[in-house]
Amino acid sequence: MLKRWKYQKAALLSIILLFSFTSPTPMQTVRGDPHKEPKSLPIEQADGMPTYLQWLAFPPSGAKNSSLLNQPLFLHADDNSAMSDSQKYEPLADDAGWLSKGGEGWIEWKVDLPENGYYNIGLIYDSADDHKTDLGLGIQVDGVSPYVEAQRIVLKRHYSDSVYPPVRDEFDNDRRPTSVEEKGWKNVLLTDYSVDPRPLKWYFTQGTHTIRVVSGRDAIKLQALYVVSPQDPVSSNSPTQEKDQSEAVTPASGEWMQKIEAEQVSLKSNTSIQLQSTDSALISPATDGHIRYNTIGGDQFRRSGEWIEWEFNVPKDGIYHIGFKYLQAYSNNAYAYRTITIDGKSPFKELQQVGFPYNSSWSWDGLTLSDEEDQPLPIRLTQGKHTIRMTVSSSPVMPVYEGLLRNLQKIGKLEQTIRKITGNFEKSYRTGGNTDLNRDWDLEKYIPGLHEQMAVIIEDLSELSGMLADVTVGRSDIENAFNAAARDLADLRDHPRTIPNRLNLFATIQNNLGTWTFRMLDQPLLLDYLWIAEPGAQLPKIKSNWSQRTGHLLGGFFRSFTNDSDNVRDKPDAIDVWVNRNRDYVNVIQQLTDEEFTAKTGIPVNINIVPDPQLFILGNLSGRQPDVALGVDAAMPIDFATRGALTDLSQFSDYDEVAKRFQPGALSVFHYDKKDYALPEIQGFNVLLYRTDIMDQLGLTPPDTWEDVLRMLPTLQQNGFDFYIPPKDGLPFLYQHGASYYTADGLSSALDSEEALEGFEQWTDMFNLYQMPKEVPSFYSHFRIGDIPIGVVDFNAYLQVQFAAPELAGRWKIAPIPGVKQADGTIVRWSGGVLQSGVIFQKSKKQQDAWEFLKWWTSTDTQLRFGNDIEALYGPEYRWNTANREAFQLLPWPEQDLKTISEQLQWYKEIPQLPGGYFTGRHLEIAWNKVVLERQNPRVVMEQAVIDINREMMRKQVEFGLRNREGEVLRTLDIPQITQPWRGGTP
Known part of the structure; x- marks a missing residue:
């Protein structure tokens, strides 16, 4: 006891000393001025459709704001003059407006305007579904979008929090309220706050014009469209404002x-805008x-x-x-x-x-x-x-952002020109690629004006860096990145003969600058x-003073000895469920469990967070195990099952009925020795993601097969673009060629089969022969910039592009991944994805209760509500990719995307989990490195890999009683054979 108090006193003294020498408000140099108009950069005229800033920079002769339309000119939805497809639109009851059902289509109105000039356009709208995404549409004037931003107008839904103040749980902690959409007509002037806080301007000449609303993915109700002259606010020191304020009742x-x-909001635009718990003085x-x-x-x-x-009241004028x-x-x-x-x-x-x-x-x-x-x-x-x-x-940083994109494109085109001349198409962040280091290049002979091209980029980057001084407090990380890129390019410019051997520096510059394309805004x-x-x-x-901060910290220090910071629920008659997810997920699961499962079954449940999956292992070793575990990674169930730690779920009489909720490819991962040890919770997928604008520009269509990919590669690479496939994911190539990872008895690796060798060679050839990028730190950044406009991506990358790249709305699509064409003309598209699951521990004394909970948790209704609740808390970028196939279909996916994802999921198949199987992934990666990076013979490398894998598998088979110590087989395993895509029905 005395020793413990000695440590407490030492910690207490350290805290006091730390804060005794801490300055409460350190001085900082404020370099920029938030009120100051940032200095303008020269804006280049667009080759194709301009951005809004480019459009404003090159206006029609004599263009100015119109002034005659001070009151809105309303065009009721019923007064539309034309539409593309009557099946996509229908009138609302009581002449309230029109419903756009979503998908490709348009509806337009005619409008007569009194003068030439800029106008604003407004809409009166409401959402027509319960999705959590922004509403998107496009605007065309006389059949044409005048600028890029007109193609991706965003309309916000309105939300309120379900309750304020938040309700509290049994530990006296707040529960985060969910977001509830507020339905009703909303009146908005079309604005894009990324380019201008004022409503977007549209230029019309005097006379009759058409305004067309192009449907987005979401269903939307339209009551009216209107046009009005711009009414920009004026400065506080303008004569008009001074006159207005002089008339106000102004107390001295x-x-x-x-x-x-x-946190007491009345409305908000997105469910992702969440209340936070912050602890400070x-x-x-x-x-x-x-x-x-x-x-x-x-x-x-x-x-x-x-x-x-927010809403507020004031007591008097x-x-x-x-x-x-x-x-x-x-x-x-x-x-x-x-x-x-x-x-x-x-x-x-x-x-x-x-x-x-x-x-x-x-x-x-x-x-x-x-x-x-x-x-x-x-x-x-x-x-x-x-x-x-x-x-x-x-909007203050948008000119810098557009300048960044402009220079990234210039750097990429210059790099591609150099690669064409040198014949080096291998992009690498570590080496110069496949250039002959002994050859001397006179690039200026082959690229006239090389020095001048690089000088223009360097000067532009320097100007962008200078502009940041107006919109930053001090020297920012972005500014440092611009300056570093300018220095590196200057070094290349001054030593042009070294450029072919330093092409990796181009990739480094583009990557360093590219990281800011999604952080700058x-x-x-x-x-x-x-x-x-x-x-x-x-x-x-x-601002708190020293004593307040010290008192706050000491209070927290002493409370740490009495508070249950882990909030462990420990009802003795309840089943214990450990969840490997963050606290907010766990809180939602507990709330859902209390409201539905316990209320209906009478079975109490303790839901507790497991911050580290290693605790599952430690709990198993110590004998302190839960009844149920959720959020379990794919490899753990069989690893635990081979040690007798998990319950065979197939022993429950209704297991076969429950298993129908999932795809065979997901269930097979948890099958071992004729038993089934887990139910899938979430299931990832891969899709082909591509930029439609760039593909159309190049005259390319999304590829169906890998042969199609190879046919399109020359066009991509010759124009400075790349195709992306995850470098270390060889599963699609192996499975699509008909290979298996293991023999049918589950005792040996099958990666030395002819099918496996063909798949492995095609996989590595993509990087060796066809120069696909071996490392891409951020596909999202490159896709957003446009230098990698197509690639195979997983579920997370798909969500990132959908919800974190709003400027790409309407300019990308997804398709099933490329496959291998069979003799009968069908295309095999096998692919895998991340799995997490729920399991029951063997030592649980509440086996039936645990099974009832696991059935309830993976049911369609529960998974659908949980997915919707999570989106209501965090926003649509936290889409719950449930493994329950019916619930998956009911989540708010874009209709066409859902069709594509469902088609790809039919081809879902993952690697079986077997004793010693962890060596398979490890040695496949080693083999890829040897073939791609060291240029070793793929067949020789794979033969050695199989030897190493089999050696480890045999060692584990002896440990778990599949072989005796002499290596003789005592019993074999059964591996589910999935040879056809799942079209529904019983797994």
């Missing part, structure tokens, strides 16, 4: 102040050692167009100041930009681009909405209820509260 000083907890409300959802946003409130809205307590420690030395509207409008120009500066000490700051001279903006409000909305805007910001106050009122204290 006041005492009234209202603090609004940021002066946080409101305090956590007191518990989970308290007391802030909102952070990294989940970062994408352009996302917004949060007058002038008020508004401010926010925030944390911006996410984007190094950058501002997080927001557009602020009051009652749906920005009263001042300054509110369209409010910058929240970075704080390097991870401490909270306060920001009062101010003008360019840092004087609080006088917000004129009438007595009663008002709304304030904060919208993410990345992110604008994360965490909010604690906001305030509305009369001028002169006492404002809340935001």
Whole structure:
């Protein structure tokens, strides 16, 4: 006891000493000005369809804002003049509007406009389904989209939190509320906050025109479309604003102040904008050692167009100041930009681009909405209820982003030109590829103007770096990346004869810059509260002093000895379920279990988090095991089953009926020695993802077979593009050639069969003969840039492109992966994917209760509700890829994507799990490295790999009683043989 207190005193003293020398608010140099208009960059005229910024930079002669249409000109949905397909549209009841069912199609209206000029377009709309995704559509004027952004207009759904304040669980922790969609007509001027916080402009000449709405993937209700002249807000120091404010009732000083907890939202645009539990001094409300959802946003409130809205009341007409307590420690030395509207409008120009500066000490700051001279903006409000909305805007950095993309394309084209001349198409981040190092190249002879081309790129990167000074607090990571790329390119320019032997530097430069293509536009910001106050009122204290921070830390230190930080549920009569997922998933599972499973069956359940899957192993060794485990990786069930640790699920009388929920390829992974040890929870997949805009430009169609891939490769590579396949995933090639990983008795490797050797050679030839990229740090970045416009990707990459690359909306599709054509003309497309499962431990004394729980958890209704609840919490990018086939079909997938994914899943087949089988994946990777990186003979390499695999398998077979010590076979195994795609029915 004395020894324990000695350690506690030492820890306590360390904490006090640490904070005694900590500066509460370290000084930082604020270099940029959030109010200042960033200096403009020269914008190049587009070769094809321009971006919005390019379109504005090259306007029609004499173009200006129209002024005669100050009131909206409404075009009711019923007044449409034409539509593409009446099957895709239908009128709503009571003449309320029209329903667009989603999918390709369009509906248009005719409009007469009084003058030449720019106009804004607005829509009155509502969602027509229960999906959690943004609504997307396109706009065409006289049959043409004037700029790229017109093809991907985003309309937001409206959500509220299901309850406030959050309800608490048995440990007195808050439960995160779900998001509930608020249905009803929504009126919006079409805006793209990534390029401009003002509504998008559309140019019309005087007279009659057509405005066409092109359907997106989602069903949407349309009540009306309208056109109006732009009404841009003016600066707070303009004569008009000064006159308006002089007429307001302006108290010289006041005492009234209202603090609004940021987590108490009235509406928000996305389910992914979530309440957060933050523990720090002066946080409101305090956590007191518990989970308290007391802030909102952070990294989940970062994408352009996302917004949060709050309601508040003021006691009388007058002038008020508004401010926010925030944390911006996410984007190094950058501002997080927001557009602020009051009652749906920005009263001042300054509110369209409010910058929240970075704080390097991870401490909270306060920001009062101010003008360019840092004087609080006088917000004129009438007595009663008002709304304030904060919208993410990345428009200040969009010119830099477009400049980055422009230069990446230039660098890629220059690299490809050099590769054509040198004959080196092997991209590598480590070596120069297959260039003859002894040959001297005079590139300037073959590429006239090489020096000038590189100089233009270097100068452009330097200008982009300089522009960042206007939109950053200090030297940012992005700026450093631009400067580093400029230096590397300058070194290549100054030593042109070394370029062919240093082509890997081009790949490095593109990768380093490319990482910013999806991070630059992110604008994360965490909010604690906001305030509305009369001028002169006492404002809340935001920054804590030394004693407050020390007291807070000491309080947390002492509570750590009494609080159950793991929140372990331990009801003695309950079944214990360990879940290898994060806390929010576990909380949802527990809530769902209490509300449905326990309520219906009377069986209590303890759901507990297992942060590390190694704890399953440690629990098995120590004898402290749960009854059920969820989130178990594919290899673990058979590993445990061979040691007698898991229950054979096929012994339950209704197992065969339950097994019908899943595909045979998923179930087979958990089959061993005529028994079945797990039920699949989630099941991944692979698809072919491709950029339709680039493929159309090159005249290419998605390939059906690997032969088709090889035929399209020359066109791709000669134009500076690449095809991506996961370098270390050889399963599709082996299975598509008819190979098996193991012999039918499960005792030996079958990778030395002729079919396996053919598949292995085709796999490695893709990199050796056809120069596909051997390493791609981020396919998503390259796909977004466009230099790798097509590739085989998994479920996670598909979701990332769908939800994290909004600018690509309508410019990509998916297809089944390429396969091998058979003699009868059919195409075999075998592929695998990540699996996780649920198991029952053999030592459980509640076997039947555990089985009832596992059946309930994997049922269609439960999996569907859980998937929807997770999306309501985190957003659609957290799609639950359930292995339950019926539930999978009912989740909100885009219709055409669902057809493609379902077609590919018919060909799902993974590697069987056998004793010693872990050597198979390891030695396949070694074999790939030897053949691709060291250029060894593939057949010789595979023969040695099989020898090594069989040696380890035999050792494990002796351990588990399949062979005796002399190597004689005592019994064989049965491996499920899956030779045909699953078309439904009994597994």
